[in-house]
Each structure stands twice: as structure tokens, then as C-alpha cells.
Amino acid sequence: MVEPTIDSQVDEKFGEFAMITGDAANVETTTQSGFVLMGGSTDVDEAIAWMIERSGGGDFVVIRATGTDAYNNYIYGLGTVNSVETIIINSVSKANKTNIENKIKNAEALFIAGGDQYDYVKYWKNTKVENAINYLINTKKVPVGGTSAGCAILGDVYFSAQFGTVTSSQALNNPYSQKVALGKNDFVNIPILAQTITDTHFDNPDRRGRATTFLARMVQDWNYNAKGIAVEEKTAVCIDENNIATVYGYNNGTAFFMQSNGQGPEVCTPNTKLTWNRNNQAVKVYKIENEVNGNGSFDLNDWSGASGGTWKYFWVDNGVFHEN
Known part of the structure; x- marks a missing residue:
């Protein structure tokens, strides 16, 4: 500062x-x-x-x-x-x-x-x-x-927090909990973030499970090609005029670029634990660690061109979050 x-x-x-x-x-x-x-x-x-x-x-x-x-x-x-x-x-x-x-x-x-x-x-x-x-x-x-x-x-899709925050456990155990309050396509309009949700404080507490639940709801409810950008603390994703993202920050914080891998959840209904497995590949994720002067590159035009990070997957079995 x-x-x-x-x-x-x-x-x-x-x-x-x-x-x-x-x-x-x-x-x-x-x-x-x-x-x-x-x-x-x-x-x-x-x-x-x-x-x-x-x-x-x-x-x-x-x-x-x-x-x-x-x-x-x-x-x-x-x-x-x-x-x-x-x-x-x-x-x-x-x-x-x-x-x-x-x-x-x-x-x-x-x-x-x-x-x-x-x-x-x-x-x-x-x-x-x-x-x-x-x-x-x-x-x-x-x-x-x-x-x-x-x-x-x-994001085009946003977690409104109308009924307070929601933990990963709460979201995974009931993806239609009142607390999983999502809005879409009616507030801030950034075209490159269409069908995309953002999440923050991703490491404090661990929000991977709730972000995966948000994506599951986006596919289940709206048939979206659901995408998400999640950012840990002390980390910033900077998206330039060509829609290329670079990750800045401190203390090895990380940004996650998440996308549905083409198939929706197997089980996504009220008062039922989420299952979104799809052969352990439900959500395709690119993970970039920050650097003070910027690290990595992720192309938001096609969600495939990437460098400086690693690909991985998120999935959920009966309310339990997994990653490889």
C-alpha cells in the first residue's frame, strides 16, 4: 500500500x-x-x-x-x-x-x-x-x-447473497437451497463474461464445492455452457482488450477458469445431494498461480488457449467434492 x-x-x-x-x-x-x-x-x-x-x-x-x-x-x-x-x-x-x-x-x-x-x-x-x-x-x-x-x-451470472453466504457443504448437499441465490443476464453486462459466474475469496473458506454447484445449476436450469472464474485472495485476474487473462498477485494465490465439460449433472434436484461426475471430468479447470508482475495466459474467446498453468478436473459424487 x-x-x-x-x-x-x-x-x-x-x-x-x-x-x-x-x-x-x-x-x-x-x-x-x-x-x-x-x-x-x-x-x-x-x-x-x-x-x-x-x-x-x-x-x-x-x-x-x-x-x-x-x-x-x-x-x-x-x-x-x-x-x-x-x-x-x-x-x-x-x-x-x-x-x-x-x-x-x-x-x-x-x-x-x-x-x-x-x-x-x-x-x-x-x-x-x-x-x-x-x-x-x-x-x-x-x-x-x-x-x-x-x-x-x-459476471453475467452472479451469486446475489440475498439470503446470506452459502458454504460449499450447504450448496453440495442441496443445490436448490434458498441460499444458492443466483441471478442472470440482468445487471452488469460484460459480453466476454456471458454465461459466466465469478467467485472470490476462493481459498478462505474453500469455495470449490459451491462454485461447482453454481455451474451445475447454470447447466441444469438454463442449459448454459456454464463457465466460471474464481479468484483466491491477494490475487487479480486482468482481462485485456483482446479478452486474454493474466493473473497478478501475492503469496502464490491462484485463479481458476472453470467450464462445464459438455454434460450436465446426473443428479441436481431440490433437497438432494449433488452428483456431477461424468467420468470424473464434470468440470474442466485451468489453474494459474499469480505472480507480482503477472503470470500465465488464458484466452476467454475460446476457453482453450492457455499457458503458464495446469489443466485439471472437478467433480461431485453424492455431495462430496473431488478434484484430480
Whole structure:
């Protein structure tokens, strides 16, 4: 973490729920698209710097529903930006404010902080904030990222946490538990993450079983070619403008690129333990360990071109998770 260099100031246009560091005047820069999926815990400096570079030194906006402006000086110290502004959006009414929508639309980079992803779903979905996020992704094409809960909402399919978190054991023992609350195709729209779910804090606790259950539900319920990107703590997946992913981070954290191997689960029904075996090859997985300056390559265009990691499989027998 970089030591703070400039104090944040209240943005008078927004009041107490927005703080800005740097120049409050809007600038326009040349940006390059990209996405950061961060797994939580310690932020990955190199991934934020990657976003800053792609922002062209413009205005970097952080949105969240709770918390502080702690990201402002941290991000401001990692590279050259015109400003960093944190906006706390903790109600539907705030999420529908035109000035907040415009502030987000004027950003050259957007980062969604951690917290509770259901706050983001209940406050931001079907609002001007949602429109602004998708404008940045699909029209303005600026770098967009998130960590923890902020990463969890970036997939076409998302675990909403509407009824609280769900453990691997709970999901495997009843894939239709109320806690396995999934949304799809109605919130953040990143085209390369179509039919894809993201998961974070993948190693704390072990979430391999629940992620496999999410994929099973995606196949069973929607006949999706189910895919998932799961990220351990202190790890970030950076996806460039060509849809190639590289893994950054610390402490040998890992990212997993998971995909249904062509056949759905044998048993996926309410109040019954999940079985998804398919000859011990139900879910095909590419695993890449992080490095500070980036490691590996995974092609999200075809989900087969890969380097710097290893292929493996996940499967489930009667509620018990296995991997090779």
C-alpha cells in the first residue's frame, strides 16, 4: 500500500457521500478497455496500476454501498490520474440520481469495492448506476474492476447473497437451497463474461464445492455452457482488450477458469445431494498461480488457449467434492 499523499475533500456536488482526491475538474483521456477480477483481502497494486495505465490518467471512480474513501489516496499514489473519487451509493434513490450517473459516466476507470454484493444488487440493479456501469463497459470502453463483492457482480451470472453466504457443504448437499441465490443476464453486462459466474475469496473458506454447484445449476436450469472464474485472495485476474487473462498477485494465490465439460449433472434436484461426475471430468479447470508482475495466459474467446498453468478436473459424487 502506498502512503497517502493528498487529503480527500468532500465533493460539494454530492455532499457527505462522495469524497474526491486530486483535481475536481473533469478531464477526458484516451482509454483502453479491460477488466479486473480481484479475489479480496489485500488489494493487488499491480492490477490497480494496470487500470490506471488504461485510464490514460483520467478520473478514477470508486463506488461502494458502505465504507470510507480509503481507496482515494491508495489509488492516487499508484500512478498518474487526474482524480480519484469514492461515491457511497446506499439506496435506490441515490442510485437514481442523475448527478451520480453522470459522475460515473465521466470516469476513465471504475472500481467496485468490497462489501455485501446483495447491497449492490438491491440498491443498483435497474437504476441509473447500472446504466452508467454498462455505458462505461460497452460504449466508452474504460477499465472496470472489482474486488470481493465488487467482483462477484461482474459476471453475467452472479451469486446475489440475498439470503446470506452459502458454504460449499450447504450448496453440495442441496443445490436448490434458498441460499444458492443466483441471478442472470440482468445487471452488469460484460459480453466476454456471458454465461459466466465469478467467485472470490476462493481459498478462505474453500469455495470449490459451491462454485461447482453454481455451474451445475447454470447447466441444469438454463442449459448454459456454464463457465466460471474464481479468484483466491491477494490475487487479480486482468482481462485485456483482446479478452486474454493474466493473473497478478501475492503469496502464490491462484485463479481458476472453470467450464462445464459438455454434460450436465446426473443428479441436481431440490433437497438432494449433488452428483456431477461424468467420468470424473464434470468440470474442466485451468489453474494459474499469480505472480507480482503477472503470470500465465488464458484466452476467454475460446476457453482453450492457455499457458503458464495446469489443466485439471472437478467433480461431485453424492455431495462430496473431488478434484484430480
